[in-house]
Amino acid sequence: MADSAETRKLVYLVTGGCGFLGEHVVRMLLQREPRLYELRVFDLHLGPWLEELKTGPVQVTAIQGDVTQAHEVAAAVAGAHVVIHTAGLVDVFGRASPETIYEVNVQGTKNVIEACVQTGTRFLVYTSSMEVVGPNIKGHPFYRGNEDTPYEAIHRHPYPCSKAQAERLVLEANGRKVHGGLSLVTCALRPTGIYGEGHQIMRDFYHQGLRLGGRLFRAIPASVEHSRVYVGNVAWMHVLVAQELEQRAALMGGQVYFCYDESPYKSYEDFNMEFLGPCGLRLVDTRLLVPYWLLMLLATLNALLQWLLRPLLLYAPLLNPYTLAVANTTFTV
Numbered sequence: 001m002a003d004s005a006e007t008r009k010l011v012y013l014v015t016g017g018c019g020f021l022g023e024h025v026v027r028m029l030l031q032r033e034p035r036l037y038e039l040r041v042f043d044l045h046l047g048p049w050l051e052e053l054k055t056g057p058v059q060v061t062a063i064q065g066d067v068t069q070a071h072e073v074a075a076a077v078a079g080a081h082v083v084i085h086t087a088g089l090v091d092v093f094g095r096a097s098p099e100t101i102y103e104v105n106v107q108g109t110k111n112v113i114e115a116c117v118q119t120g121t122r123f124l125v126y127t128s129s130m131e132v133v134g135p136n137i138k139g140h141p142f143y144r145g146n147e148d149t150p151y152e153a154i155h156r157h158p159y160p161c162s163k164a165q166a167e168r169l170v171l172e173a174n175g176r177k178v179h180g181g182l183s184l185v186t187c188a189l190r191p192t193g194i195y196g197e198g199h200q201i202m203r204d205f206y207h208q209g210l211r212l213g214g215r216l217f218r219a220i221p222a223s224v225e226h227s228r229v230y231v232g233n234v235a236w237m238h239v240l241v242a243q244e245l246e247q248r249a250a251l252m253g254g255q256v257y258f259c260y261d262e263s264p265y266k267s268y269e270d271f272n273m274e275f276l277g278p279c280g281l282r283l284v285d286t287r288l289l290v291p292y293w294l295l296m297l298l299a300t301l302n303a304l305l306q307w308l309l310r311p312l313l314l315y316a317p318l319l320n321p322y323t324l325a326v327a328n329t330t331f332t333v
Ligand SMILES: NC(=O)C1=CN([C@@H]2O[C@H](COP(=O)(O)OP(=O)(O)OC[C@H]3O[C@@H](n4cnc5c(N)ncnc54)[C@H](O)[C@@H]3O)[C@@H](O)[C@H]2O)C=CC1
Pocket: 015, 016, 017, 018, 019, 020, 021, 022, 042, 043, 044, 045, 065, 066, 067, 068, 085, 086, 087, 088, 089, 090, 104, 108, 127, 128, 129, 130, 163, 190, 191, 192, 193, 194, 195
């Protein structure tokens, strides 16, 4: 399509646009949305890489802001055609308090919805999570499921609970009248575990492997399968949904879709080895080395230590009872 001022008229806002997924969404929009006139990137912490994007044909506006502050969100949303709300506190390690997780994930989402209603923005795409469904606290497997698969989605951890509440708010907001009288069209996407360029947990495993002399020790049975999804594909799914919402409002409005791209079903560790193996690490052994009861004991100890040390320092290792349960439960879509 010709790159003329007439074809470029849309204003997009990406919240959390400097995060792992958000950055990919921002770059994908610049590459694949020819109608884009202005791209607003809203984040608590702005990345220096945004500067290099400001020289292209699209006006890139960096907005340092906090989704928990309704007035900041409203100012950023005003005049935007589409909002892609990826901002969130992704914390299953106990780094933040449950209150903070709710404040960012639930109140932040409420603020985004209310800003759309007040300012007349009609299209809202929300990054939810597979964690809204499961794995549940009972450790039930979810095997090759889809959006209609029955599953007991019962959670206690603040992260999945907050994502579930926020997702519900977004879906319930579909059809609300926005300023100007038209209807809000919302859609939620539930990525499975995301991987790709900029994935911090993959880096953490890499450095842990280096510290252990190039080895990682298998902790989870190879038979426990997870669906993982490439970050570029998650970004692309967000862009496609954003582009299609207007034309297919009746079909897609108020709907939720899993985000998965046929990356191979593997255990969490075996999947990581697809990348860490070529980087020189190896997974010891092909058999399960550490018994589950010992892992559970270590995970519980970690949780106890976190609680005891909290007044002095933040102790937040990858292994805790919640992450162990998630890693140890099959969840494939
Ligand atoms: N990483 C994963 O495997 C998955 C992530 N998700 C969801 O995808 C979204 C993005 O996650 P990631 O990119 O992995 O996390 P991330 O932590 O890399 O990105 C989140 C971004 O939101 C920003 N943010 C946090 N609090 C904010 C606030 N109060 N105001 C404004 N910005 C704020 C952060 O600064 C960060 O740039 C989240 O909503 C998360 O729940 C869903 C499924 C899987």
